[in-house]
Structures are given as structure tokens and as C-alpha cells.
Amino acid sequence: MRKINKEMVFGGVILSLYIIWAVIWMSTHGSNYSPTSIISNELFKPLTDGYVLGTDINGRSLFEVLSVGLVYTVGISLLISSSACLIGILIGYLSAIRIKFVSEIMDMLTNLIFIFPSILLAILVMSFSGQSYTGLVLCLIFTSWPGYARIARGETMRVLNLGYVESARAIGVGEFRLFYKSILPSIVPVISIHFVLGISGVIISEASLGFLGLGASEYSWGAILSMAKLVLLEAPHVVIVTSLLMTGLIISLNLFSDGLRDYLDPKLKG
């Protein structure tokens, strides 16, 4: 019996708070809003002069800076994860139905990508491509698809041997329909767990790059943290607020994917 568990509810609630925040911000301010900078308002403490979270080093409202960053982070990580997911499913599936050269290339690339820390690759690409949005997206897609491909391959292989797929094949269902109707539905639950985890991975990678000064946006939470680190003594609130918000987002994603796993596959429950 499937039961919605505590992890899922808790993670889901926190996660939806972030999403509601991002959506409200998007609908009231649009995607091109940039917080105004008033130098004389430098590093206000929270709750002074109507700045709920205080101001950052450039005198911008920290709340506004973080909001723009959140919208950017959510957007970019969804874009990257869904592209990586689609590519992964396709390649995993093709390699599972034994198209030889696909599985050979996949093996080689996955080994290479797994052994090479993705963040190093990202640092390399970003420092050369000059911190572009496209560079960042392509680079993170490139390092995250193998995870999806592995799962898709494993699941496809498992399902291919099951009775109902064989029966479908026996009555002459075409390859595409077979994939769409029989195989995809069984891949989706497992992939969706990885998808949620993958998003948190992408958020961390993106923020790490931002922290190292290689991000694609100055509003990336990583970039805000690296700036905040410089004023740790004068304005600890910037570090505290940003760190906790960042971690809260990751925790909610991890919790949610934990709960989702137990929900979708009670056998795996640990």
C-alpha cells in the first residue's frame, strides 16, 4: 500500500515555499528586474529601513538580490536537468536495446565523465568560454546526462525481459509505440527520483561555479556567498541568510527525493 510519508510532505512543503516565492517574484517583477544599488545603504543589518534581510555590499536589498538569484537558479537547474534527463533516457534506451555503437560510446563517455570531477570540467569550460549562460548550460548538461542514461538503461533492460513487453512485441507492436507505451512508464518513476536529486546537484554545481567567480550571473547564490565571505566580519547576516536559504533548498530537494523513493518503491525503503 502506497502511503505518503513524512519526508515527502516535509520536503514538499519547504520546496513549494521556494517555488511560490520564485513564482510570485516572477509575476510581480518579471525576469529582467535588477535590484537598485544605493551605495550609502551599504551592509544594513536585517530589518533596518524597510530592508527585510538587510542590504549587501553594493547597497542592494538582499531580499531582492536573493529573489532574482532564486528565479535564475530554479530556471537554469530545471532547464539543465530536463535536457540531461531527456538525453539520458534516449541514450540509455538506445544502448539497452543493443545498438552496439551507442552503448560503446556511452560506456566510454560515462567512465570518463564519472572519473573526472564534473566541477573541474565545469571550471575549465567556464573559465575559457568566458562565463556565458550557454556555456554553463551545455557544460552541466554534458556532465549530468550519464547518470540518467545509466538508470534508463538498467530499467529498460529489466523491463525488456518482463512478460508484458514480450507479449506486446509478439503481437507486433512497433518499436516506438513499445517504447512509449510499455517502457517509458516503467522508467519514469525511477528517473523522477534521480531527477529531483539531479536538480539539487545542478544547483550545487552552479553555485560552486558562482562562488569561484565563474558563474553566468552575479545573482547566483554562490556568487552572493563569495561576496558575502569578504564582509564576514562586518556583515555576518549576508552569509548566514544566504547559506541557510541555499541549504534549505537542497535539504528540501533531498528530503523530497528520499520520500519519493520510499513512496514509489517501498522495497528499497531503508
Add this chain to the structure above:
Amino acid sequence: MKLILKSFLTLFFAITTIFFALRLTPGDPVERLLGPEAKVEEIQKYRSELGLDKSIVDQYYDFAKGIVSFDLGNSFFKKDSVVNLIQANLAPTVVLALISILLSAPIGIFIGVISAVKKSQLPDTLIRLISLTFLSFPIFSLAPLLVLIFSIWLGIFPVSQWLSLKHMVIPIVTLVLPLSSVIIRVMRNKYLEEESQLWVLVLNAKGLSNFAIIYRLIKICLPTILNVVAIQLSVVLAGTVITETIFDIPGLGSLLFEAINNRDYPLVQGIIAYSTVIYMLVYVIVDYANEKLDPRIGQ
């Protein structure tokens, strides 16, 4: 044997990829070196001195020749050979990574077992919650918080640099917290999985003490933990890049970061080659150790 061949192949691919990735992406080390006001003749002279005026195939040939004879060339920016630079910066990174792993593994195993034994009770819930929290802390957000608490508010440990044992505490804690959290979770799940096996019941029926059974269960979980540590090694080494940058530690990670920013081709290639070799070694050792720990794997 096959494993060694495969390792060399991967090494070859990694180095070759880096070589071409470096040269085909925009950014010129000579322009960086001489600044924007350099004259054309000066740039030309430097380029031929560094061997950058040759065709890319010739450069690759030179590079490959160097690798075979363990000569990785000289850094463009620092007047020293790559091998020397790596050796000078190796110690802090190795110490950082090694101590973190050596601390995390026992902590992770110990707490993981407690969590599994007390399954669904208060200690387990607490451990799971705390380990999930630390697992979720990105290094760059954990580090400033730790600095804030321990260096600035409590004033126990220094903020940055790498001079004495005291300087090492916060960087190591930054790496140990997430890593041991991963191990705790894996250990707990693996332990529970093994606990339901028949042989545990048999040992129990035989009248073996709880302690002896736990010892045997831990032994059976070790290969899994070893694999996790091996996989996490790449995370740890990537983590050292960030940790070293944050804490101003003169290690391989900060050297690499600097070299990438300067487009110091030989240095980047050298560090990547070095760390790939380290990965390879670790994987071979882990494979070997796993076979020793669990004879079933070898068959």
C-alpha cells in the same frame, strides 16, 4: 591486467581531452602573461619561446614525448617546472583529502551502525535528520558558517591559511561533515539490508553475542563503504579545490584554479594528469581490497 589496460586508456583520453580543450577554447596565455599593451613582436617572440607557434599536432607530439619521459614541461607563469610545482603543492591537498577520508570512514561506520541498530527510534531519527542536513550543506556555504562560528564568534581557530595543526581544523571539518554523512547513510542502509539475511538469524540462534554479530555485519558492509569512499574521492578532491580557495591553502586545488585562470597549459595538463593517475591508483587498490575483503567479488 585488463584493468590496467583500461586505466591507461582512460588516462590517455583524459589527458588528450584536456590538451585539446585547452587549446581550442578562446583565451591566449601569452596575452595574459604580457598584458593588453604588449607589442606584436613581443607576443610573437614569447609564443615561439613557449612553443605555441607550432601546429597543434606538433605540440601534442612534444607533449606526448614529455609524458613518456615524465617531463611535463615548465609553467608559463611561474619560473619553475610543472613537476616541481606539483610536488611543492601536493602535501596540503593529500593531507586534507587523506585525513578527511580517514576520519569520515570510522565516524560514518560507527554512527551508521548505531542508527541501524536503533532503527526507527529517537537516535536513528536524529542521526538521519542531522546527516541529511550536513549532506545538503554545499562546501562553500558550510565553510563561511564554520568560520563565522569558530573563528569569529568563538575565536578558537584561525580564519585561513595552512601554517599549523590549528589551521587545519576548520578545512578538515568542512570536508568531514558531508563525507561522513554520506557514509552514515550508506552504512545504515547496507547494514539493515544485510541484517535481514538468513545467516544473521543462524548466528543469533547459535547464541553468538550481539557484539560479535555486529562485528561480522560491519565486515560484510566494508566493501560497499570502500566503494562509496572511492566514488566520493572525486567529490572530495573537487571539494578541496573549493576548500583550498576559501581557506587560502597552498594546495593542488588552488594551484589548478589559478593555472586555469591563467591559461597555463602545461600546469593544467600536469595537474590533471597527476590527479587522473591518483584516481586510477585508488580504483585499482579498491578493486584489489574488495576482492580480499569479499572473495565472492573475484569470482
